Each structure stands twice: as structure tokens, then as C-alpha cells.
Amino acid sequence: MSAADGRLAENIVYFARALRAAGIPVGPGAVLDALAAVETAGVGTRDDFYWTLHAVFVNRHEHSILFDQAFRIFFKRRGYLEQLLGMTLPQAPGTEPEQPKAGAQRVQEALFSGLSDRLQQDVRELEIDMRLTVSDQEVLQKKDFAQMTAAEIAAAKLAIKRLMLPLDEMKSRRLAPDRHGRIVDMRRTLRSSLKGGGALIDLKYLGPKTKIPPLVALLDISGSMTDYTRLFLHFLHAVTDARKRVHSFLFGTRLTNVTRALKAKDPDEALASCSAQVLDWSGGTRIATSLHMFNKLWARRVLTQGAIVLLITDGLERDPDDRLAFEIDRLHRSCRRLIWLNPLLRYEGFEAKAKGVQAMLPHVDEFRPVHNLDSLTDLVGSLSGPGTRTQEGQAWLRKVA
Amino acid sequence: MNKTPISLPPSIDKTLDLLADADYLADRSLATVLFLALRMGRPLFLEGEAGVGKTEIAKVLSTTLGRRLIRLQCYEGLDVSAAVYEWNYAAQMIAIRLAEAEGAVDRERLTHDVFSEQYLIKRPLLQALEPDTAGAPVLLIDELDRTDEAFEAFLLEVLADFQVTIPELGTVKAAHPPIVVITSNRTREIHDALKRRCLYHWVGYPNAERELKIVRAKVPNIGQRLSQEIVHFVQGLRKEDLFKSPGVAETLDWASALAELDTVALDPATVSDTLGVLLKYQDDIARVEGSKASELLNQVRAEMRAAE
Numbered sequence: 001m002s003a004a005d006g007r008l009a010e011n012i013v014y015f016a017r018a019l020r021a022a023g024i025p026v027g028p029g030a031v032l033d034a035l036a037a038v039e040t041a042g043v044g045t046r047d048d049f050y051w052t053l054h055a056v057f058v059n060r061h062e063h064s065i066l067f068d069q070a071f072r073i074f075f076k077r078r079g080y081l082e083q084l085l086g087m088t089l090p091q092a093p094g095t096e097p098e099q100p101k102a103g104a105q106r107v108q109e110a111l112f113s114g115l116s117d118r119l120q121q122d123v124r125e126l127e128i129d130m131r132l133t134v135s136d137q138e139v140l141q142k143k144d145f146a147q148m149t150a151a152e153i154a155a156a157k158l159a160i161k162r163l164m165l166p167l168d169e170m171k172s173r174r175l176a177p178d179r180h181g182r183i184v185d186m187r188r189t190l191r192s193s194l195k196g197g198g199a200l201i202d203l204k205y206l207g208p209k210t211k212i213p214p215l216v217a218l219l220d221i222s223g224s225m226t227d228y229t230r231l232f233l234h235f236l237h238a239v240t241d242a243r244k245r246v247h248s249f250l251f252g253t254r255l256t257n258v259t260r261a262l263k264a265k266d267p268d269e270a271l272a273s274c275s276a277q278v279l280d281w282s283g284g285t286r287i288a289t290s291l292h293m294f295n296k297l298w299a300r301r302v303l304t305q306g307a308i309v310l311l312i313t314d315g316l317e318r319d320p321d322d323r324l325a326f327e328i329d330r331l332h333r334s335c336r337r338l339i340w341l342n343p344l345l346r347y348e349g350f351e352a353k354a355k356g357v358q359a360m361l362p363h364v365d366e367f368r369p370v371h372n373l374d375s376l377t378d379l380v381g382s383l384s385g386p387g388t389r390t391q392e393g394q395a396w397l398r399k400v401a
Numbered sequence: 402m403n404k405t406p407i408s409l410p411p412s413i414d415k416t417l418d419l420l421a422d423a424d425y426l427a428d429r430s431l432a433t434v435l436f437l438a439l440r441m442g443r444p445l446f447l448e449g450e451a452g453v454g455k456t457e458i459a460k461v462l463s464t465t466l467g468r469r470l471i472r473l474q475c476y477e478g479l480d481v482s483a484a485v486y487e488w489n490y491a492a493q494m495i496a497i498r499l500a501e502a503e504g505a506v507d508r509e510r511l512t513h514d515v516f517s518e519q520y521l522i523k524r525p526l527l528q529a530l531e532p533d534t535a536g537a538p539v540l541l542i543d544e545l546d547r548t549d550e551a552f553e554a555f556l557l558e559v560l561a562d563f564q565v566t567i568p569e570l571g572t573v574k575a576a577h578p579p580i581v582v583i584t585s586n587r588t589r590e591i592h593d594a595l596k597r598r599c600l601y602h603w604v605g606y607p608n609a610e611r612e613l614k615i616v617r618a619k620v621p622n623i624g625q626r627l628s629q630e631i632v633h634f635v636q637g638l639r640k641e642d643l644f645k646s647p648g649v650a651e652t653l654d655w656a657s658a659l660a661e662l663d664t665v666a667l668d669p670a671t672v673s674d675t676l677g678v679l680l681k682y683q684d685d686i687a688r689v690e691g692s693k694a695s696e697l698l699n700q701v702r703a704e705m706r707a708a709e
Binding site: 301 | 476478480490493501508515546550551588589642
């Protein structure tokens with residue numbers, strides 16, 4: 001093995017470890033495969049090298065973006081590839097200005113965590129780079145979400161697994177094999193009896209299948225909710241990933257359907273495309289207008305099959321009038337359960353005094369406080385807890401009266 | 402039964418004529434997509450508000466082309482045994498007992514015999530794949546949005562290749578693909594995988610001129626003036642901010658109702674009394690009843706006078 005080969009192997013090992021830290025599951029087997037693949041393919045151009053490693057390390061589409069970031073940062077900083085390719089290419093490749101990409105934070109974080117002395121030296125440079133990332137976004141006047149770290153994502157996924165909304169199991173009309181069922185499954189009965197030549201008929205049963213109802217989330221993104229928007233969006237993304245049939249809408253002064261945007265597997269990419277879609281970040285709130293638009297355009301399309309609606313707003317309507325009560329009543333009547341999550345309830349002395357809050361309270365099935373809203377785990381915890389009487393809207397109203 | 406199949410229309414104009422023969426007055430966009438669906442042998446996916454005549458298209462196609470209409474009404478919990486096929490368990494049971502009585506129980510053979518076409522009960526989707534002397538049947542899959550997503554998966558094979566796979570028997574493929582019409586009220590979104598296999602068309606409300614023709618074709622005993630007033634009134638209603646705008650079906654219902662009541666011309670009292678035929682939500686009725694109705698009515702009369 002020549003010296004150059006030795007460095008190649010070393011670099012691929014470091015690169016694989018960086019990928020692993022960034023959240024791509026890369027086993028030791030993959031490293032060996034990568035070495036073999038690079039040897040077989042031969043390092044011709046930067047692109048060849050990129051796709052050779054990509055073929056080995058990336059098994060899922062959503063990891064492509066992380067890989068891309070990692071590759072750029074790792075091999076650009078180390079200048080190794082340029083050296084290697086410098087012999088074959090007349091000009092140094094890949095020096096276009098870097099744009100902040102989704103997933104950058106995670107990859108940089110992974111590269112930070114000091115795998116070797118040489119990597120440590122790059123830290124300062126990367127930090128500068130990260131600050132630039134943020135300021136670029138400010139120039140663009142787009143919503144800047146701090147990107148989620150790999151650890152945060154792992155914690156969020158774990159938390160979402162435990163999420164159990166009230167009334168979260170619904171009997172469907174579809175049947176499934178069930179030992180304690182009441183309906184005879186003729187097909188299975190006959191098949192199993194044929195195994196024994198038809199002498200014995202052992203009855204097999206079917207029972208109703210349960211399923212998780214669709215979830216529709218309406219998230220307030222007005223100025224008063226700014227502190228929580230990022231958390232809730234991450235929550236919605238994680239829920240969209242974990243459950244089937246989740247529809248998400250954002251509203252401030254207008255209603256935006258971000259269901260498709262949140263379907264991107266990578267949380268940072270999802271949030272970026274979300275923020276690109278929305279025009280009214282951190283503005284005023286027109287709850288009644290937004291609910292009206294939802295009721296008219298979307299309710300009939302997304303609220304079928306026993307949907308649960310999660311309304312996330314502080315209820316501070318800009319100009320509360322009768323329409324708000326009317327629209328929330330209509331919303332309540334067209335879904336199976338309406339859960340209102342109000343971040344204002346984190347303050348101990350919360351009272352349902354605001355006009356908008358008073359108009360909405362009589363029409364919600366559950367009114368959930370979030371006493372400590374710093375992480376997804378807390379949010380999931382408070383959503384999953386059993387409903388108590390104090391969480392009913394009426395109880396809050398009585399308190400004020 | 403030895404009819405030769407009626408041939409498919411050769412052009413978009415002929416498609417329009419074909420529909421018009423059965424009193425279905427389609428607009429050109431619908432005729433175009435229907436023509437293409439027939440020509441290309443692709444399923445037609447129709448989406449639109451309730452009561453705009455989506456189901457009617459399949460019925461009209463079946464009568465004008467002389468094809469058999471096979472209808473699959475979708476509902477929650479619809480499964481393979483109700484939509485595609487089912488085994489005739491009672492007959493199978495008897496066959497097993499008979500085989501036993503004869504003393505010849507060869508398990509392999511028994512399984513083979515019992516799961517044969519003889520014991521198969523064909524449900525709509527499988528029936529639609531059968532050959533027919535009058536030409537391939539019209540398969541109407543009505544209100545697909547009422548089933549759950551799981552059912553859509555059954556349809557993918559049928560719609561793409563016009564075949565059904567029965568594990569015990571093998572694949573049944575249609576010699577002549579049926580004419581498939583799928584309708585949805587959009588109470589939920591249909592998956593892209595299914596839409597991709599179809600030609601999509603959004604069936605909207607007709608314009609005043611076409612709606613007038615439809616009313617006169619479908620309710621022949623209605624007066625010239627009344628039909629005009631009805632259509633203009635409904636068209637005006639659709640511009641209001643209502644929760645559910647009246648469809649063509651409601652217009653026709655209203656026209657027949659008014660014809661039954663021997664009305665000659667609309668007046669605010671009659672409109673308020675019969676509003677329940679047009680609008681099906683209390684909030685909408687409360688909104689239109691009274692002053693709004695007479696305001697609309699005045700507007701209609703002004704328009705008609707201007708047109709004269």
C-alpha cells in the first residue's frame with residue numbers, strides 16, 4: 001500500500017465517522033465497502049469520487065442532503081481531494097460560493113466533535129462559516145429557524161413515539177384476524193381446515209381493526225407566538241413523519257397549507273421549504289378569517305374519517321367579533337375532537353379574559369396548557385396526558401365569571 | 402345478444418354530440434378529456450362538488466354506447482371480498498364433504514379443485530374484466546373518497562393493467578379494457594399514485610347559458626321565463642359566500658319543484674319557501690332568506706330586462 005493509499009483510507013474512515021455523527025447510520029462494513037469501491041472505481045474526478053462514496057454510504061433518500069453537506073465541508077476544508085485531483089484536473093474544482101443548506105448545522109456539529117487533531121484546527125473556520133450562514137438568511141428576510149442538532153432530532157423522535165392523543169384509537173369498519181373476534185373468517189377457516197384434509201373445521205375469527213385517526217394541525221404563526229413557532233413546527237414535522245394522514249396549516253393573517261413541505265424527511269429542509277411558502281410570518285392574527293378559509297376550503301377535504309384537530313394559538317385575536325365564535329363552532333362540529341393548545345397557559349396566573357379566548361373556549365373539547373414549553377418532550381407529555389375536568393373550556397370560563 | 406359494439410366517437414365534436422343525445426350537455430373541456438380517455442383507454446378521474454353530474458357521465462356513456470354499467474359504490478371498510486372477489490364457502494364446504502364421502506382425500510388435489518373458478522364469486526371489479534359481446538363494460542367507481550387509503554391500493558393494478566391477481570388462481574386480465582370512470586367529492590385527497598394512472602378533470606359549475614339548456618332538457622314542462630329566472634338566481638347564489646353552493650342537481654330539483662307548484666315567475670315568498678331544495682345548510686339558508694333573496698331576485702330581473 002502506497003502512502004497516498006494510506007491517506008485515502010484514513011480519510012474515508014474519518015469521513016464515515018463524521019457521517020455517523022451527523023445521523024447517517026454507517027457501519028464498519030460500509031467503510032470497508034467504500035474503500036473497496038473507491039479502489040475499484042479509481043478516483044478520477046471529484047464527481048466520480050462523490051458518487052462512489054454516495055453509492056456506499058447513502059441508503060435513504062433523505063440522507064442524500066446530509067451526505068452532500070458532509071462531503072462538501074469535509075473534503076473542501078481538508079483540501080485533500082483537490083490535492084489528489086490536482087494531478088488530473090487543470091483547475092481546482094468546486095469553489096462556488098457556499099449557500100447555507102438544510103442540514104448544515106448537523107453536519108458541522110458532527111465535524112466539530114474533534115475526531116482528530118487536524119479536524120480540531122478547522123473548528124474556528126467552521127464557526128465563522130456558521131455565523132455567515134445566519135446572516136445570509138437575515139439578508140433574505142426569511143424566517144430564520146435555528147437548525148436542530150442531531151441529538152435534538154433523536155430526542156424528538158423518541159418523544160413522538162410516545163405521543164398518544166386523547167381518543168387516539170378508532171374502530172374502523174375494516175376487519176382483521178382476531179382471536180377474540182366475533183365474525184367468522186370463512187376464508188382462513190377453510191384454508192386451515194383443508195390442511196387437515198377437511199376433516200376438522202377450526203373456526204377462525206375476525207374483529208374490527210383499530211386505526212389512528214387523521215390529525216389536522218392549525219398553527220398560529222403570528223407575532224405573539226414567535227417564541228414557540230420553531231418548536232411547534234419541529235413537532236409537526238416529527239408527527240408528520242411518524243403518523244399517517246397528518247395535515248398542517250399555518251395561519252397569521254392568511255392560511256397556508258404546509259402539509260407537503262413538512263413531508264420532506266429532513267427536518268431542516270422541511271422547515272426551510274415551509275418558511276419559503278409562508279408570507280405572513282410574525283405579523284398580526286386574524287383567527288376568524290383564517291378559520292373561515294379553513295372551514296370553507298379545507299374542512300371538507302381533510303376532516304373526514306374522524307379527524308382530530310389540534311388548534312395551536314394563544315387566542316389573541318386582533319379584532320374579535322361574532323364571526324370567531326361562529327367559525328370555531330363550525331370547526332368543532334365538523335371534526336371528531338377539537339384540542340386547543342395554548343402556550344399562554346404556561347403562566348401561572350392565566351385567566352380566560354381576552355375576548356377571543358372567551359369566544360373560542362365554549363367550543364373546544366379540550367383546552368390544554370403547556371406549563372413548560374422548552375422541548376418537544378414536554379409538549380408531547382402534556383398532549384398525551386389524560387384529560388382532566390380543569391382542561392375543559394367551560395371550567396376556565398367559570399373561573400373568570 | 403349478438404349485437405355489434407357501438408364504436409367510440411371519432412372526434413371531440415362527436416363526443417359532445419354523443420353526450421347530448423342522452424341530454425347530457427357537457428362543456429368542451431369535459432368532452433375533450435372524455436374523448437381522450439376513451440381513445441387512450443385510460444381511466445377518467447372526475448372530481449368536483451356534489452351535484453355537478455359526475456356520476457351521470459358514466460350512466461350516459463353506458464346507455465349511449467350500449468355497454469353494461471358496473472357500479473362500485475365506495476364506503477368505509479370496503480374490502481376485497483366486496484369489491485373484487487369472494488369464494489363460495491358453502492359450495493366449497495360441500496365439495497370437501499363429498500370428496501370425503503367418496504373416500505378420495507388427496508389434499509393437494511382437493512385444494513386445487515376447491516379453489517377453482519367454479520367456486521369464485523365475482524364482485525364488480527372482476528366482473529368488469531369479463532368479455533362482453535356489447536363491448537367492454539363501463540366501470541363506475543363512485544365516490545372513491547369515501548373508502549380509506551388502503552382500498553386505493555387494490556385499484557392500482559386494475560387501473561394500470563386492467564388485471565386482478567387472485568393468489569389461489571393467478572392473474573385475470575381483461576381482453577378488452579373496460580371504460581373506467583372514477584368520481585370523488587374530494588372529502589379527502591386521493592393518493593398521487595392513483596391519480597397518475599388516470600386522466601384528471603375537475604367538473605365545475607356550468608355557465609348560465611349551458612345551465613339553461615340543461616334545465617330545459619331535463620325539465621321539459623317548465624316555462625321559458627321561469628327557467629331563465631331560476632338559472633340566473635342560482636348563478637347569483639353561487640357568487641355569494643356560501644358554505645355549500647347549489648349544484649346543477651339542486652337547480653334541476655328546484656326547477657321541478659317550482660314546476661310542480663305551477664309557479665309562473667319567481668317571487669320572494671316562493672323563493673323563501675322552497676329554499677330548502679337549493680341550500681342544505683341552515684347557516685346558508687338563514688343568510689339568503691328574506692332581504693337577500695329579494696335583492697338577488699331584483700338583480701335577476703334587472704339582468705333579464707337588460708338582456709331583452
